[in-house]
Amino acid sequence: MAVPWVSDLTLLAAILATLLPLCSFLVVMLFTRSHPRISAGLSIGAMSVSLLCALFLLNEHWHMEKPLEYAGRWLVSGSIEIPFGFLLDPVSLLMLAVVAVIGFLIQIYSLGYMAGDPGISRYYAFMSLFLWAMMSLVVAPTLFQLYIFWELVGLSSYLLIGFWYEKFSASQAGKKAFIMTRAGDVAMFLGMLLILLHLGNLSILEIDSPALAARMSPRLLTLSALLIFGGIIGKSAQFPLMTWLPDAMQGPTPVSALLHSSTMVAAGVYLFERLFPFFFFSPDAMTFGLFIGTLSMLLASTMALVTRDIKEIWAYSTISQLGYMIMGLDAGAFFSGAFHLTTHAAFKALLFLCSGVLIHTFETNDIYELGRKGGRSLKVPMACCCIAAGALAGLPPLSGFFSKGLILEGLADLSNPVWLIAALFGAFLTAYYAFRPIFIILFPREASGEPEVHSATSTSKDHSAGHSSSHYWLMGWPLILLAGATLCLGFLKAPLEHFMGQTALPGVKGIGHPVWLLYTEIILAVGGVGLAWMEFGRRCAQQVGFVEKIPALHRLFAERWYLDHFYGWFVDRVIDRGVSALFTQNDHRVIDGSIDGISRGTVETGRLISHMHLGMVQYRLLAMFVVMVLLAFYFFF
Structure with missing residues (x-):
């Protein structure tokens, strides 16, 4: 490096942002495991400094003209050199800030949620390990370095999903997630080898340059893109590797909020953003990705229509929204996918954390039980949950309305209308299943009016239940902050588009703004909420959905289209x-x-x-x- 790291504030901030969580992990595991308060303080303190560094980098380089890369020799073998460093550009800086903000708020929330748990030191150590791996993945300048932290993110996910390892279902869910994501990672590794053989290195900037397309034949380029997309399928729980994510809800709810809604599973979509020019060079790979994203979005939406477990509903919605992001990126609308990834991180983390307060208080995941036990009495969580569900449904003026609208506009630019029709149908289903649990909790009915239980996991309980209500506001303040972000992020579309637009490809068509599509989006969102109100909210509603009235269809959706049976x-x-x-x-x-x-x-x-x-x-x-x-x-x- 030409400039010493101690005198370069940008490099110093990047080092501190990524390295401090690792330091807290090592200190907690080696020295403070028997002191929960010290362990939590170290982890949160390290994350707070990382947050400040991430925000400093975002502010300092808001008007950056070209990517900033720091790389030094890590391993040398003959003429082969493997670098290690940082790549700072709009894509990585925005994602770094998102991970830091969500990670910090969830760690604060965990003080209340995990209070009294005997493994709290281990919990914060694993959290720090994950945050180090995720933040290091985001700023990796080479695909090799990214892959190292990609695997560490998978390891952290396994440890946190199976955190309560004495519960058999949790340990099984951790193993299932680890194995299914490894299947995609093998494909990704083979794609990296193809690129390495033809390019000679794995620099992300060089992979994204037109020189790679000139040096590889179209078939090899498409093959390598499809193999790397296999890693995206596994990490972002897309078809056919999608059934591990709902089972991963066996971990603590803050884990679900951090890993399986806003950061870890979003790493797959982030990799798509990171290599967007590379994928854009292969129209066949883009079409295949569009098909996978659309199919995943529709399948997950149908699964969310029938489950009673509140965390599983939001897990299915995560798969569906990740499918939306992939659809936007594959349609060539780069900013739409990046923007929806940002807004989704806020409102989906908010949904999980609100659910965590309900589970923490009433000791059940079942939405009907939460309603009968008085879930609506928790004013702050329910109000924030309604805001987040509105953003998920795409109701204006919430952030999800703006980001989902951009994706729909990108799909409208495609010559084949099938993709847009599927996305509009998915928008209707999303609004319906987002407000189904809201109305069931707000307007409970007697037990005789509820449908039969069809899911073996619908009554699973978190081990953290039963804690004192004195921790309520420790969990409440992160909800309020995330609700504020959900309300405001949509209005930051223009500055974020200008910031991210610096990475746009020449020749990528701009997104139009058809007025009819805007009204269609609003009508479908309101229609989905209205149907949910008719079936679950109004006074004489039996709280039985239209799918539940068709037993064969209900069973098909409840059994996840028999994907697990096939596996x-x-x-x-x-x-x-x-x-x-x-x-x-x-x-x-x-x-x-x-x-x-x-x-x-x-x-x-x-x-x-x-x-x-x-x-x-x-x-x-x-x-x-x-x-x-x-x-x-x-x-x-």
């Missing part, structure tokens, strides 16, 4: 009875059989040769005679 069948028939059985036979017959055969041959040979060492003259004479006969045959015949 179970595939693992049992193909993996266990097919591949594993074949390998077992190979192990027994080829590997063990060959070793056993060699061993038996050695024993028999030794037994045969042992007869020649008995010291008897006739055996020696016989051996000499045989040798002489063989020599005679060799020389004379």
